[in-house]
Amino acid sequence: xxxxxxxxxxxxxxxxxxxxxxxxxxxxxxxxxxxxxxxxxxxxxxxxxxxxxxxxxxxxxxxxxxxxxxxxxxxxxxxxxxxxxxxxxxxxxxx
Amino acid sequence: xxxxxxxxxxxxxxxxxxxxxxxxxxxxxxxxxxxxxxxxxxxxxxxxxxxxxxxxxxxxxxxxxxxxxxxxxxxxxxxxxxxxxxxxxxxxxxxxxxxxxxxxxxxxxxxxxxxxxxxxxx
Amino acid sequence: xxxxxxxxxxxxxxxxxxxxxxxxxxxxxxxxxxxxxxxxxxxxxxxxxxxxxxxxxxxxxxxxxxxxxxxxxxxxxxxxxxxxxxxxxxxxxxxxxxxxxxxxxxxxxxxxxxxxxxxxxxxxxxxxxxxxxxxxxxxxxxxxxxxxxxxxxxxxx
Numbered sequence: 001x002x003x004x005x006x007x008x009x010x011x012x013x014x015x016x017x018x019x020x021x022x023x024x025x026x027x028x029x030x031x032x033x034x035x036x037x038x039x040x041x042x043x044x045x046x047x048x049x050x051x052x053x054x055x056x057x058x059x060x061x062x063x064x065x066x067x068x069x070x071x072x073x074x075x076x077x078x079x080x081x082x083x084x085x086x087x088x089x090x091x092x093x094x095x
Numbered sequence: 096x097x098x099x100x101x102x103x104x105x106x107x108x109x110x111x112x113x114x115x116x117x118x119x120x121x122x123x124x125x126x127x128x129x130x131x132x133x134x135x136x137x138x139x140x141x142x143x144x145x146x147x148x149x150x151x152x153x154x155x156x157x158x159x160x161x162x163x164x165x166x167x168x169x170x171x172x173x174x175x176x177x178x179x180x181x182x183x184x185x186x187x188x189x190x191x192x193x194x195x196x197x198x199x200x201x202x203x204x205x206x207x208x209x210x211x212x213x214x215x216x217x
Numbered sequence: 218x219x220x221x222x223x224x225x226x227x228x229x230x231x232x233x234x235x236x237x238x239x240x241x242x243x244x245x246x247x248x249x250x251x252x253x254x255x256x257x258x259x260x261x262x263x264x265x266x267x268x269x270x271x272x273x274x275x276x277x278x279x280x281x282x283x284x285x286x287x288x289x290x291x292x293x294x295x296x297x298x299x300x301x302x303x304x305x306x307x308x309x310x311x312x313x314x315x316x317x318x319x320x321x322x323x324x325x326x327x328x329x330x331x332x333x334x335x336x337x338x339x340x341x342x343x344x345x346x347x348x349x350x351x352x353x354x355x356x357x358x359x360x361x362x363x364x365x366x367x368x369x370x371x372x373x374x
Contacts, residue, residue, distance in 0.1 A: 002106045006147060009113030013120030013139065020123050020132070028129050028186040035178055036123060036136045039171065043116065043144055046167065047109075050151060055160040059234060062167055069174040073181055080185040115295065122298035130336065131307055134350040135298055137333040142291035145284075162233045176330035176337075183338040183348065196306035197352055202359070203311050203344070 003051045010044045027079055031072060038068030105153035112147030119143055128194045129186055133179055140175045144168070219263045222270050224254045269320045272370070279370040286363070287332050294333040294350060307348065308355040314343045315364055321371035328363060 014037060021033035042061045049057035078084050115138055122135025148168045155161045187193075231246040232238075257263050265271060297304060316322045326337040326345055334354045339346035349355035358364075 002109050006109045006113040009117045013116050016120040016124045026129060026186070026191050028182060028189075028191060029132065032129065032133060032136055032182055033123065035182070036120070036139060039140050039144065039175070040116070040120075042167065042171070043147055046148065046151060046164065050154060055155065055163075058160065058163040058167065062163065062170065062234070065167060065170045065174070069178055072178045076181050076185045080188060115291065118295045118298055122294070125298065125303065126305075127303075128307075130338075130348045131305055131350055133336055134294055134334050137331070137336075138291050138294050138298070141287050141331060141333060142295075145287075159233055159236055166230070166233070172331065176327040179330050180326065180337050183336050187338050193309060193348060194307060195309055197308045197355075199308060199310035199355060199359075200346060203313065 003047055007044060007047045007051055010040050010047060014040050014044070031075055031079070034075070035068065035072045038064065038072070042068070101153055105150045108146050108150030108153065110150075112143050112145070112150055114143075115139070115146060116143035129191055130183065130193045133183060137175070137179060140171060140179075144171050219268050219270055220254050220258065223257060223263065223268055224250050227253055265318070266320055272320065272372070275370045275372050279366070282366065283328055283331065286328075290332040290334045290354070297350065305350055306352045307350060308352045309338075309346065309348050310355040310359060311344050311346050312358050312361070312364065314345060315361075315368050316343070316371050318371060321367060324370065325364060325367040328367060329358065 017033045017036045017040060021030050021037070024030055042065050045057045045061040045064065046055075049055040049061075074084060077086065119135050119137075119139025122138065123132050126132040126135050145168060148164050148171075152161045152164045155164065228246060228250045231249060232243075235242055235246065254263075257267070262268070314322050314325045316325055322340070322343060326340055329335050329337045329345065329347055334350045335358060336348045337345050338348050347355065347358055349358065
């Protein structure tokens, strides 16, 4: 019951984050919303494991946590330099 | 008896975790610009996630599940600020202007500026 | 020394995620652990910066303190978000970190970012540019309480 309430709170938050991702206005707002959706998805996986009594979902949550961070950093690097292979040591930090 | 107590406390933790998650998401929708939205999102990522996961740990007791939840919490706590910092830095670098009430970035360069006491009149 | 501690951490991580304790799976785990440690060594990631074991004991008191700071500032941000008038006064400021090592400075920056209401946006030398949700948050940081706590955490190592 408590788990279900928490899961519903997370689902509502997910909806709000998706609204933010759709509205923007800048691309970084969307990245922020995407990152938040990722965090919420991890928490939802953990909570849902307890709702169904099968906490195996946590493994997926941990893997998703790593992926979430890496993908956020990769997307940010792309929008900052326009190039995923940009070498900051070689070309400096200028745009 | 003690089970009921642990159940009740973990229930409080889980529900308040859900509350703070929701608050963070509301802030994400309400705040006026990117940087202020990031503050709202970090409520979700720190306090909301922390309380929820601690509540779940109490439910699981001393099992592998609790250990995994600890890993999950550590993961969120260590990678969350990294992603936030990268996001803020990239946005500033590309030129997304923050809406500011006050800009104190030149604080340390002012002749009368240095020292932590300079701004304590408020 | 750091190799041993990293290996133990990785191996317990493996055990916790696996949950099946057969000889085959455990030996696979040992092989994976050794491979990871060798790889980390070759990358040069096993120094006082990549795997700061020297900070372990200080962390036992620093993290609870930080957790309490996070709770306090998250609560104040919550009140702001739920206030119908949305009383924010976004402020950007610079603070100087008094830490001597890169780990200490990174800890300071991350602690600032971790507490809701303040975000480190730029680190140049030991100057951190911080965006704060309300003016008081920025002034609080300029006061240097957290800076001193992090320097204390960093210790004499």
